Amino acid sequence: MPDRKQVGTLIVLALTVIAAMAMPPDSSFAYGTIRSSCAPTDAPAIAITLTRERSGCKRTGPFASFAIWRGLPIRAGQAVELGPGSTAGSAARCVKEGDCELAQSARIVFDSYEERSGATGHYEMVFRGGETLKGPFEVKWCEERVVCG
16 A cells, blocks of 8 residues: 555646646747837837746847737737738747747737736747747736837
């Protein structure tokens, strides 16, 4: 008959396996920042940067990004579709600043959004060759002085 220590170890191992199976493997970019930005036309926009770990307004390492300049202001429940011919914005994944790959298509859904505070939701990016990056996100607002136009 197994003793309590063996049973406890088996329970912890089973829970760890269940938790690992429940977490999607491609949701590594779940935290980040949101800030005011400018569209290519110098109109107002927002920029979202997603990282692997919670951080302040300065990021380090790989990241995913969304730039949205149509459909502003954002509201809770809003979905933004990005892709070929889209005039709403862009999405990319980056190894580092300046070393990025644009998504062929992307969708970001805002479950909650509070101007100058933050947002939560989920996203999906599809890249050349069909590779997909998706998962939930939580972003905090970073205040920066931005002048467009």
